Amino acid sequence: MSIEQLVEKLRGLPAEKQREVLELIESLVESVRADTPLRSLEGLWAGRGIDLTREDIDEARREAFLEVPTETEVSNADLDRRRELVARIRAAPKLLRAPEGMTSVELIREDRDSH
Secondary structure: OOHHHHHHHHHOOOHHHHHHHHHHHHHHHHHHHHHOOOOOOHHHHOOOOOOOOHHHHHHHHHHHOOOOOOHHHHHHHHHHHHHHHHHHHHHOHHHHOOOOOOOHHHHHHHHHHHO
């Protein structure tokens, strides 16, 4: 049976039965996925002249995450940015009064971008 024939038969069903068919198809797809074993990544490298060891992978992971800040560093950086913004607002009273047609937030962003 072709896909066109299936679609034709499906269109001949009432909407509720079409939904049931869709649910059955989704259930079958999920069961096939669950039954399919995952392929080993080792097989992907076979025959390509690539010899990766566990140590190579561990080293690559360490290098990849070398520049990732810790939660404390992120929190401290955010706190530093907030302190800097407060200090700039206090040092520049003009920032407290935005010109006509400009919001204070826009003025602060403009000032930040100019530094």
